[in-house]
Amino acid sequence: MNINKHLKFDLQKHKLENGLDVVLYRDTSNPLVCVNLLYKTGSVNDPAGKTGTAHLFEHMMFQGSVNVEKGKHFYHIQQAGGSANAATSYETTVYHEKLPAEYLETALWLESDRMGYFLPALTEEKLQNQIEVVKNERLERTDNAPYGTSWENLMDLVFGPEHPYGHPIIGHMDHIGQINLDDIRSFFGEYYNPGNASLVIAGNFEYDAALKMVNNYFGEFSGYPVRDKHEYVPLTPLKHIRHRMVEDKIELVKVTLAFPTTNFFTADEARINMLNELLNEGKNSILKRELVYNKQIAVGVSSYHFCSKYGGIMVVTAFVTPGVKWQAVRDEIVSIMRSLKNYEFTPEEIEKSRNRLISDFLYPLEQLAGLSQIFNYYNYYLDNPDSVEYDLKRYLEVKDEDMREMGKKYFSDAYAELIYVPKGGTNA
Amino acid sequence: MPDRSLQPAPLDHIPFDLPEIEIIDTPAGNRIYYCSQGKLPVVRYNVVTDCGSKDDPAGWEGLCNLMAVLLDENAAGMDSFRISDEFAMIGARFKIESATESVNFGLQSLSEMLEKGIELMSKIYFDPGFTESDFEREKQREIAGLMHMKTSPKSISGVVFDKLFYGSGSVYSRPEHGYLNTVEKISNNDIREFYNRNFRGRYRSFLVTGRADKQEIITLTDKYFGRQEAAGVTHSTDPENTEFRGKIYLTDFPGALQSEIYVAQLLPPPPSDELRAMMLVNYILGGQFSSRLNMNLREKNGYTYGVHSNVTSLKYHSVIITEGSFDTQKTSGALTEIISEYSRIAQDFSEKELNEAKDYFTKANRLRFETTGQSVLALNAIRRYGFPTDYYKKYADLINAVTYDQCLAVINKFLNPDNLFISVTGDKVNVIDELREKFPGREVVLTDAEGNLVQ
Numbered sequence: 074m075n076i077n078k079h080l081k082f083d084l085q086k087h088k089l090e091n092g093l094d095v096v097l098y099r100d101t102s103n104p105l106v107c108v109n110l111l112y113k114t115g116s117v118n119d120p121a122g123k124t125g126t127a128h129l130f131e132h133m134m135f136q137g138s139v140n141v142e143k144g145k146h147f148y149h150i151q152q153a154g155g156s157a158n159a160a161t162s163y164e165t166t167v168y169h170e171k172l173p174a175e176y177l178e179t180a181l182w183l184e185s186d187r188m189g190y191f192l193p194a195l196t197e198e199k200l201q202n203q204i205e206v207v208k209n210e211r212l213e214r215t216d217n218a219p220y221g222t223s224w225e226n227l228m229d230l231v232f233g234p235e236h237p238y239g240h241p242i243i244g245h246m247d248h249i250g251q252i253n254l255d256d257i258r259s260f261f262g263e264y265y266n267p268g269n270a271s272l273v274i275a276g277n278f279e280y281d282a283a284l285k286m287v288n289n290y291f292g293e294f295s296g297y298p299v300r301d302k303h304e305y306v307p308l309t310p311l312k313h314i315r316h317r318m319v320e321d322k323i324e325l326v327k328v329t330l331a332f333p334t335t336n337f338f339t340a341d342e343a344r345i346n347m348l349n350e351l352l353n354e355g356k357n358s359i360l361k362r363e364l365v366y367n368k369q370i371a372v373g374v375s376s377y378h379f380c381s382k383y384g385g386i387m388v389v390t391a392f393v394t395p396g397v398k399w400q401a402v403r404d405e406i407v408s409i410m411r412s413l414k415n416y417e418f419t420p421e422e423i424e425k426s427r428n429r430l431i432s433d434f435l436y437p438l439e440q441l442a443g444l445s446q447i448f449n450y451y452n453y454y455l456d457n458p459d460s461v462e463y464d465l466k467r468y469l470e471v472k473d474e475d476m477r478e479m480g481k482k483y484f485s486d487a488y489a490e491l492i493y494v495p496k497g498g499t500n501a
Numbered sequence: 502m503p504d505r506s507l508q509p510a511p512l513d514h515i516p517f518d519l520p521e522i523e524i525i526d527t528p529a530g531n532r533i534y535y536c537s538q539g540k541l542p543v544v545r546y547n548v549v550t551d552c553g554s555k556d557d558p559a560g561w562e563g564l565c566n567l568m569a570v571l572l573d574e575n576a577a578g579m580d581s582f583r584i585s586d587e588f589a590m591i592g593a594r595f596k597i598e599s600a601t602e603s604v605n606f607g608l609q610s611l612s613e614m615l616e617k618g619i620e621l622m623s624k625i626y627f628d629p630g631f632t633e634s635d636f637e638r639e640k641q642r643e644i645a646g647l648m649h650m651k652t653s654p655k656s657i658s659g660v661v662f663d664k665l666f667y668g669s670g671s672v673y674s675r676p677e678h679g680y681l682n683t684v685e686k687i688s689n690n691d692i693r694e695f696y697n698r699n700f701r702g703r704y705r706s707f708l709v710t711g712r713a714d715k716q717e718i719i720t721l722t723d724k725y726f727g728r729q730e731a732a733g734v735t736h737s738t739d740p741e742n743t744e745f746r747g748k749i750y751l752t753d754f755p756g757a758l759q760s761e762i763y764v765a766q767l768l769p770p771p772p773s774d775e776l777r778a779m780m781l782v783n784y785i786l787g788g789q790f791s792s793r794l795n796m797n798l799r800e801k802n803g804y805t806y807g808v809h810s811n812v813t814s815l816k817y818h819s820v821i822i823t824e825g826s827f828d829t830q831k832t833s834g835a836l837t838e839i840i841s842e843y844s845r846i847a848q849d850f851s852e853k854e855l856n857e858a859k860d861y862f863t864k865a866n867r868l869r870f871e872t873t874g875q876s877v878l879a880l881n882a883i884r885r886y887g888f889p890t891d892y893y894k895k896y897a898d899l900i901n902a903v904t905y906d907q908c909l910a911v912i913n914k915f916l917n918p919d920n921l922f923i924s925v926t927g928d929k930v931n932v933i934d935e936l937r938e939k940f941p942g943r944e945v946v947l948t949d950a951e952g953n954l955v956q
Contacts, residue, residue, distance in 0.1 A: 076611075079541055102540055103871050104517040140505040144800055147790040149508055152857055154864025173864050178509035186505055205803025205828075209759070213806050213826045217758040219652040277515060289503050322756065324648040355589050357582035366581070369638055372645040395645060425589035432592035436609060439541055439872040 076435050080462040084448065085280055091296030092268030095287050096448050096458045098275040100441060106276030108170045108180040109445040110188075111453055113271070114264035115164040116244075117237035117303055117383065123252050125244015128161040129207050130260050134168065135159070136199040139190035143199060146183050153179055163238055164382050165453060171442045174277035178286055185290035188270070191261060197254060204250055211243050219323045220493055227388065230317050231331050231489045237303045237383050268296030271452050275445040305383050308333035310486035317489075320496040325372070326393040327493040328402045332410065334378065334385040334483050338454055340467070342380050344479045345387060347471040350426040351418065352376045352389075352409075359416075360389065364405055370397045374406075382454070387483065399492055407488070413480025418473040427469060434465045520870050522883060522890040525715070529723035530730060533707040534880040535715060538870055544615050544711035545873040546718075548606040548622065549884065551732070552703045555601055555672040556695075561687065563643065563679015568692050568700065569599035570639050575630030584625065593618045597625075599677055602816055602885075604700065609873070612712045616721055623725035629696065636689040647681050654754050655826070657950045658761040658926040661752050664952030666765055666820075666922045668742035673815070680951055704732040706884050710876040741767060745922040749836075749936055752948045753929035760832040760927030761824075764839055766915050768812065768819035771886040776812070776819055777899060778907040779915065783812045784858035786846055786916075787823055793842050794823060802838065804831040816885055821915065829928055833935035836923070843918045850912060852905050863897040924948075 085097040119126045137143035150157040155172025170180040215221040225241035232239040243249075272291070274283055311333060335341040352359050353376040356366070364371040371391040378387050389406050393399050437443045438461075451460040503509070525533040557564045573595070574581040588595045591614035598605045606626065610618040650656035660676045667674040678684070705726070709718050769775050780788075787794035787810030798804045808825030827835040870876050870893075879893060889895075925932065929947070936945050947955045 076542075103868065104515040105868050105871065144791055144796055151789050151791060151861050153511070154861055154866075154868065171868070173511075173867060174515050175511040175513065178512065182503070182505065182509050190505070202800065202803045206799055206806055209804070209826070209828055210806035212759045212828065217654065217826070219649065293502060323652050325645055356585035362582065365642075366638070369641075372642045392645065392649075394641065395648070421586065421590075425586055428592040429589045432594070432609075432611065435541065435592075435611070436543060436594070439539060439543065439874075441871065 076431055077462065079435060079438065080465060082459055082461065084459045086452070086458060087284060089267060089288065089292055089296075091266075091292065091294055092298060093291050093296060094271040094452055095284065096271070096273040096452055097280055097283055098273070098445070098448060099278060099280060100275060101277045103441070104174050104277055105171060105441060106174040106177045106180070106274065106278055107442045107445040108177070108184065109273040109275070109442075109449045110168045110184050111271045111273075111449045112166045112265060113164070113269045113299065113453060115162050115166055116240065116242040117164050118260075118264060119240065119244070120256060120259075122248065123244075123256055124240040124248045125207065125242075126252055126256055126260055127166060128243050129203060129249065129252055130257060131159050131161045131166050132203040132207060133195070133200065133257055134187050134191065136203060137194045138187040139193050140186050141183060146187075149179055149183060161242055163242065167446065167449065169442065169446065177274070177276075177278055177283065181286055181290045184272075185294075188265060188267065188291065189294045191265070192258060195254065195257060200252075200254055200257060204252065207243065207249055208246065211246055211249065215241070215243065216246070220321060220327055222319070222321070223327065223329060223491060223493060226317060226319060227329055227331055227489070227491050230315055230491055231333060231386055232308070232384065238381075264299055266296045267291055267294050269299040271449055273445045273449045273452070273458065275441050275448065303383055305336045307335070308384055311489065312487065314487045315489040316492075318492045318494060321493050323493060323495050325395070326399045326495070327390065328393060328399050328406070329388060329390045329491040330403065330406050330410075331386040331388050331489045331491070332484050334380060334387050336384055337380050337382055341479065341482070342378075342385065343467040344471050344475045345378050345380070345385075345483065347426060347430070347468055348413065348476045348479050349376055349378045349387070350430060351422055351476070354426070354429055359409060360406070363409060364391055364402065368405065370394050370402050370405060399494070403490060410480070410484040413484055414477050416477060416480065418476065423473060430468050431465070434461065517867055519867070519893050520876070522880065522893070523715075524883075524890055525719060527719045527723050529728040531707060531722050531726060533709055533718060533722060534884050535718060536710040536870070536876050536880060537713065537715065538876055539711050539873060542612040542712050543873060544610050544612050544709065544713040545877050546608045546610065546615065546619060546622075546713075547708040547877055547881075548626065548705050548726070549708060549881065550604045550700060550703050550705045551602070552604050552700045553600050553602045554675050554677045556699045557675050557679070561683055561691070562675045563677075563684040564687055564691060564695050565604065565699070566599040566677050566679065567640060567643055567684065567687060568695050569597050569604050570643065571631055571635055571692060572597055572629045573625045574635040574639060575632050577624035577628040578630075579624070581635070584621065587621055588618065591617050595622070601673060601677065615713065619721050619725050626726070627701070631689055631693050631696070633689055636692060640684065640687065643678065643684055644681065647678060647684060650678070651950050654757055654759070654761050654926045657752060657754065658763055658924060660950065661750065661924055661926065661948055661952040662763050662765065665745055665750050665924065665948065666742065668744055671742065704729065708877050708880040708884065710880060711873040743920075746920050747943055748923070748946045749940060749943045750924040750946050750948050751929060751933060751936065752924065752926040752950060752952075754926055755928055755930075757926070757928040758829055759826040760829055760835075760925050760932060761826055762832070762836055762839065763922070763924045764823040764843070765922040766821050766920065768821055768915060770816060770818050771814050772888060774903070774907065775911050775914075776814070778903050778911045779821060780812050781855060781858040781862070781900070781903055782846065782850070782908050782912055782916075783810055783821060784861060785850065785854045786810050786842065788812075789861070793846065794839065797842060798825070798827075798835055798838050802831075802834070804828060804835045804838070808839070814886070829931050832925060832927055832932040833939040836925070836936070837939055840918045840921070843916050843921065846916065847909075847912045850909065855905055855908055859900050859903070862900045866893060866896045869893060
């Protein structure tokens with residue numbers, strides 16, 4: 074399958090005098106435009122004892138600015154026929170809008186107003202309201218959901234509370250209520266400026282007109298670069314197996330194993346991701362074939378390579394078949410991971426993984442909002458938004474001996490195991 | 502420097518024609534809903550069969566779903582590994598989904614690999630193996646899934662809603678995955694019989710969009726899916742049930758930190774002038790972030806991460822459902838505010854709000870065909886509700902024709918607080934007294950996790 078011609082994009086990249094990165098991608102196939110504004114900050118910059126600050130701050134950005142009242146950001150986007158949202162991750166916070174192309178200026182007006190005129194509109198009442206909203210968000214997604222705390226437990230177990238990834242993005246419940254107006258103001262002052270942001274506009278517009286609009290709305294703000302507070306320190310290998318057992322209101326025992334790996338966009342990351350395709354994708358993937366089909370000791374299994382700026386882990390999660398001991402599932406996963414250093418990949422396995430990967434790159438390109446997000450991540454992590462082709466190429470260059478090398482390098486040593494068992498059960 | 506005090510005026514309107522939709526009746530009697538679109542060499546090819554959990558016999562809930570799960574575990578002599586690998590080899594994604602009214606085969610493929618994908622689909626469709634070993638394994642996995650669902654307040658509230666909103670005699674009350682005791686008694690023979698009686702010969706439609714040559718689609722469809730007779734007349738099944746009026750159903754989930762609240766009412770099926778008016782009303786009530794419900798319960802009171810109302814349709818009816826998760830301590834307060842919003846909209850619904858709702862729907866309609874996935878949804882609506890092929894081209898006219906009086910009429914007809922279905926899934930000991938105190942006109946009725954009434 075040759076899809077290379079579909080991976081080439083006619084992008085323009087500019088930098089305003091205040092440091093704002095601007096990436097423009099013109100696509101006139103539909104009458105729509107997507108705006109994606111990435112701030113280079115996330116939960117890694119939460120102040121000590123105030124976990125959840127970056128995420129709560131994202132909520133506060135929808136509480137109004139000098140020229141846009143509380144609640145009106147969504148209102149204006151909806152009235153244009155569009156949609157908007159935002160997401161906080163460990164090291165980025167992204168705000169995005171998708172709307173009919175003739176309303177591009179509305180999106181830029183809204184985003185720039187809160188970039189430049191957020192603080193005067195900030196009030197204690199708005200903050201207390203959003204603290205309650207975020208507490209409910211945490212209840213809904215984490216504390217009142219089966220296995221809801223498993224990711225934060227896993228990250229704490231592997232990375233430890235001092236690591237930038239060691240606390241939950243949404244924050245600990247008792248910290249969320251402690252965040253005050255001064256914390257919000259400080260966070261804004263430190264991280265929210267054009268020199269620490271990257272703006273992608275994709276869709277049906279004229280390049281010159283769009284750039285002029287961006288200059289008009291964002292050019293007046295002063296910007297400054299923000300230095301990273303953290304640096305990547307490899308975790309591997311763990312000295313010994315780390316174990317944690319959690320009782321939860323659940324029926325099925327869940328076994329999660331995590332193996333420290335590498336950080337983002339390294340050669341090893343692509344090799345591990347390729348290996349993950351073989352472990353996880355499809356019914357004939359190594360993990361599903363052995364645990365769910367052949368041995369039937371798990372009713373479901375999946376693996377995922379979390380990999381970002383300050384570290385990575387390969388995570389394998391299995392739901393244990395009722396009546397089976399969780400140790401048997403754990404042992405089988407460990408055995409599979411240990412065997413990867415000697416695994417003889419068949420040509421068919423390699424080919425199907427490559428083909429699946431190619432289609433995984435191609436299908437999301439249909440959607441302009443997803444594409445603008447991809448451009449912005451490449452711009453942030455690689456300083457080059459036009460990296461789709463490069464990114465795919467590094468996967469296609471992976472050889473089977475590279476994957477065996479990954480097995481030897483990352484999956485032969487100690488790991489962290491997190492076991493969720495039913496409250497009051499006899500599974501321990 | 503821009504004038505930031507006002508929203509900028511929009512740029513010139515960009516002319517844009519929505520893609521043409523065609524209904525093609527093939528020489529072999531197959532009906533294809535077709536729309537050519539996009540610039541990437543990808544196709545979506547869906548086969549929708551008129552068979553779903555509505556066809557599960559009473560007491561055998563979960564049968565259709567388990568059959569659908571088993572279809573691509575073994576077919577035409579290929580085991581599940583081989584089937585999965587065959588799709589992966591051509592870079593295609595394939596999945597089978599069972600719903601209330603349909604079983605959907607969904608294929609996403611590169612255009613150049615489409616024939617191979619359709620051939621594989623047809624083998625799965627017509628020649629499933631239903632082996633004993635696959636059956637036993639997948640049944641145990643379904644049972645495990647049901648055990649898991651019983652630990653999720655959100656899943657429980659969905660099952661309870663189906664049973665008590667529609668009434669236990671209705672085919673719509675049957676949860677797609679069934680109940681533990683019904684799935685446990687299903688045998689592989691039941692699966693085979695269900696397949697032969699309810700699936701294999703049932704009418705199937707084809708939804709095709711993307712970069713696909715029309716003539717090639719016709720040829721491939723007839724070649725691999727063969728001849729079928731025109732769809733028979735299906736009869737409307739009226740799910741009207743009023744048992745819930747005057748009640749609050751409470752499902753105990755001890756220790757729950759939040760309560761899941763459902764508030765619902767039955768609506769007519771599409772196409773319907775009343776339904777169109779209700780869609781506009783819903784935009785104002787709870788259909789968007791800045792709608793009344795969310796602005797009150799989230800942005801003013803902080804009771805929830807979010808609350809929304811949605812209008813959803815099946816072939817013979819629609820429903821408006823307000824749904825949200827609320828801090829346990831705020832349960833009765835949240836329900837009070839939800840009901841007050843239902844009351845308030847009848848009193849102060851304005852022409853301005855109606856025009857804003859119309860603005861949204863007419864402008865958003867132009868973004869409806871961006872991806873092949875979105876187009877499949879549009880094609881499926883045309884199939885299911887019998888909309889004309891130019892429905893979306895005339896959509897703005899239909900929306901703009903709705904009057905204020907029509908909206909007021911549907912508000913008064915369908916959103917009367919006294920007639921609403923209400924259910925709460927949460928920690929009984931923490932919420933029951935306040936519910937009784939705050940809603941003295943309603944009986945609080947306790948249910949189990951499957952919606953059965955308990956003493």
